[in-house]
Amino acid sequence: MINKFDAIVIGFGKGGKTLAGDLANRGQKVALIEKSSQMYGGTCINQACIPTKVLENQSSMIRRENISEFNEKATKYEESIDKKDGLITKLRAANYNKLNSNENITIFTGQGSFVSENTVEVKTIDGETITLEGEKIFINTGAKPNIPAIKGIENSNIVYTNETLMKLKKLPKKLTIIGAGYIGLEFAGIYASFGSEVTVINTQSTILPKEDNDDIEEVVNILKKRNVSFLNDVSIVEIKEENKSAKLIYKKNGEEEQIELSSDIVLVATGRKANTEGLGLEKANIELDNRGFIKVNDVLETTTKNIWALGDVNGGPQFTYISLDDYRIVINQLFKDKSRKTTDRKNVVNSLFLDPAFSRVGLNIKEAKEKGYNVLVAKMATEAIPRAKQIGKTDGFIKIVIDKDSEKVLGATMICEDSSEMIHLIQLAVDMELKYTYLRDRIYAHPTMTEALNDVLSPAMIKEV
Numbered sequence: 228m229i230n231k232f233d234a235i236v237i238g239f240g241k242g243g244k245t246l247a248g249d250l251a252n253r254g255q256k257v258a259l260i261e262k263s264s265q266m267y268g269g270t271c272i273n274q275a276c277i278p279t280k281v282l283e284n285q286s287s288m289i290r291r292e293n294i295s296e297f298n299e300k301a302t303k304y305e306e307s308i309d310k311k312d313g314l315i316t317k318l319r320a321a322n323y324n325k326l327n328s329n330e331n332i333t334i335f336t337g338q339g340s341f342v343s344e345n346t347v348e349v350k351t352i353d354g355e356t357i358t359l360e361g362e363k364i365f366i367n368t369g370a371k372p373n374i375p376a377i378k379g380i381e382n383s384n385i386v387y388t389n390e391t392l393m394k395l396k397k398l399p400k401k402l403t404i405i406g407a408g409y410i411g412l413e414f415a416g417i418y419a420s421f422g423s424e425v426t427v428i429n430t431q432s433t434i435l436p437k438e439d440n441d442d443i444e445e446v447v448n449i450l451k452k453r454n455v456s457f458l459n460d461v462s463i464v465e466i467k468e469e470n471k472s473a474k475l476i477y478k479k480n481g482e483e484e485q486i487e488l489s490s491d492i493v494l495v496a497t498g499r500k501a502n503t504e505g506l507g508l509e510k511a512n513i514e515l516d517n518r519g520f521i522k523v524n525d526v527l528e529t530t531t532k533n534i535w536a537l538g539d540v541n542g543g544p545q546f547t548y549i550s551l552d553d554y555r556i557v558i559n560q561l562f563k564d565k566s567r568k569t570t571d572r573k574n575v576v577n578s579l580f581l582d583p584a585f586s587r588v589g590l591n592i593k594e595a596k597e598k599g600y601n602v603l604v605a606k607m608a609t610e611a612i613p614r615a616k617q618i619g620k621t622d623g624f625i626k627i628v629i630d631k632d633s634e635k636v637l638g639a640t641m642i643c644e645d646s647s648e649m650i651h652l653i654q655l656a657v658d659m660e661l662k663y664t665y666l667r668d669r670i671y672a673h674p675t676m677t678e679a680l681n682d683v684l685s686p687a688m689i690k691e692v
């Protein structure tokens with residue numbers, strides 16, 4: 228029997244679940260397919276944003292306790308993993324129940340794959356095969372860790388990804404992290420704060436190569452204070468398991484000498500690739516781009532009519548809020564004025580959740596100069612902010628980039644407590660093309676981190692660069 232639906236959503240990610248709920252509330256019959264009962268709610272809830280931020284918060288509290296015994300830290304780590312698991316179990320159930328209670332939604336738990344341009348087969352976890360027909364099909368299958376071709380990396384007991392590491396209840400004494408991007412740096416901060424000795428292996432000459440030098444230095448300093456070591460400009464030769472621990476063999480700066488680094492385990496954090504395996508895209512004539520992501524146009528249509536791709540799988544920026552915005556674009560195109568496109572996204576905020584977070588919006592100094600602006604920079608150390616002193620979190624700085632000629636705010640970097648919240652105020656200013664004096668002259672509550680905008684934007688703090 229073929230089950231007919233107005234819409235089929237493959238993948239229970241941010242964009243897909245929000246779209247499924249919205250379509251159902253508009254009276255459409257929706258099939259939502261999720262391959263794992265452990266993944267209702269998607270990657271963000273189960274394996275990514277939420278669990279890492281629970282651990283970031285826990286580890287920061289534990290670091291401040293200045294515990295000297297490793298065993299005590301290891302116990303606290305194990306408790307934190309339990310706490311994280313408790314929360315995501317609740318969120319997963321809440322996500323499932325919310326959509327399952329909608330009479331217009333049927334959730335199928337199993338692997339979805341295309342049979343044709345309008346038909347999808349689900350191999351359920353109970354071993355059944357169910358065939359679904361949909362007028363419209365939305366792919367929201369996310370991404371998975373990209374494992375580089377390094378000798379010894381596959382099928383190893385000592386090599387972990389973000390997914391498997393957060394299941395490990397035993398705190399590693401020594402952790403080697405390959406990759407110095409978002410995952411590598413966030414995990415370095417988390418595990419160093421819990422008490423692991425962390426080394427970040429970076430094949431590039433610096434971490435965060437697109438950022439200004441002072442931003443990079445500050446992030447490195449914050450992590451170095453937690454005894455994180457950085458090995459930049461290395462090429463990895465091999466990973467070996469010896470006596471149940473890891474040995475990473477690398478070369479420095481193209482030199483011939485091979486150096487060995489020992490640790491308990493290795494985390495691989497080298498980007499994420501599209502989750503398209505087993506989707507049968509070829510049966511629906513859906514093409515991939517040259518990076519292996521599903522090819523979409525600026526309104527997220529794939530190369531096949533009536534099939535869309537949302538979230539990480541379409542090769543856009545890999546953030547939960549981008550997947551949510553993909554949902555907005557699809558709804559706008561289907562039911563509203565068709566004005567929304569991926570190309571109209573303005574100044575998207577990013578926050579790297581260290582303690583404190585490193586948050587960015589708009590242009591940094593490097594980018595503003597490359598675009599030909601005469602650049603003014605307003606910069607102030609976090610330790611000068613009363614709120615920061617009061618809570619004892621004084622690392623970092625606030626830096627606002629201004630166009631000298633128009634006095635408009637071009638962007639900001641904030642490395643301080645609450646920066647992941649404050650950055651949205653700057654986002655608004657950049658989006659609205661406000662002059663910096665507008666932010667400077669507002670009345671802000673005291674004592675808050677935001678009130679620093681009164682001071683950082685005062686004449687004494689602004690310099691031409």
Ligand SMILES: Cc1cc2nc3c(=O)[nH]c(=O)nc-3n(C[C@H](O)[C@H](O)[C@H](O)COP(=O)(O)OP(=O)(O)OC[C@H]3O[C@@H](n4cnc5c(N)ncnc54)[C@H](O)[C@@H]3O)c2cc1C
Nearest residue numbers: 238240241262269270275339368369538539545546547550
């Ligand atoms: C460690 C880590 C930390 C992160 N932290 C942040 C953060 O703090 N903030 C942020 O904004 N972003 C963060 N991200 C990125 C964010 O998690 C992703 O961008 C986001 O989850 C992508 O969501 P999505 O909508 O593309 O789909 P996903 O949430 O990835 O959902 C895809 C779903 O599809 C299912 N699926 C796959 N194939 C099939 C199939 N064939 N049939 C049925 N189901 C299938 C999967 O099981 C999964 O549940 C982080 C990522 C990682 C890895």
Ligand SMILES: NC(=O)c1ccc[n+]([C@@H]2O[C@H](COP(=O)([O-])OP(=O)(O)OC[C@H]3O[C@@H](n4cnc5c(N)ncnc54)[C@H](O)[C@@H]3O)[C@@H](O)[C@H]2O)c1
Nearest residue numbers: 375406407408409410411430496497498499545578579580
């Ligand atoms: N706070 C957040 O919003 C947050 C947190 C974590 C992850 N994320 C998202 O998840 C995505 C994936 O994170 P990520 O850290 O895996 O990717 P990334 O692209 O941020 O960083 C990848 C790192 O791996 C290195 N690398 C790539 N290929 C390599 C190879 N073959 N050998 C050695 N090193 C290699 C790169 O030089 C880089 O340092 C991020 O881009 C981001 O969009 C977001």
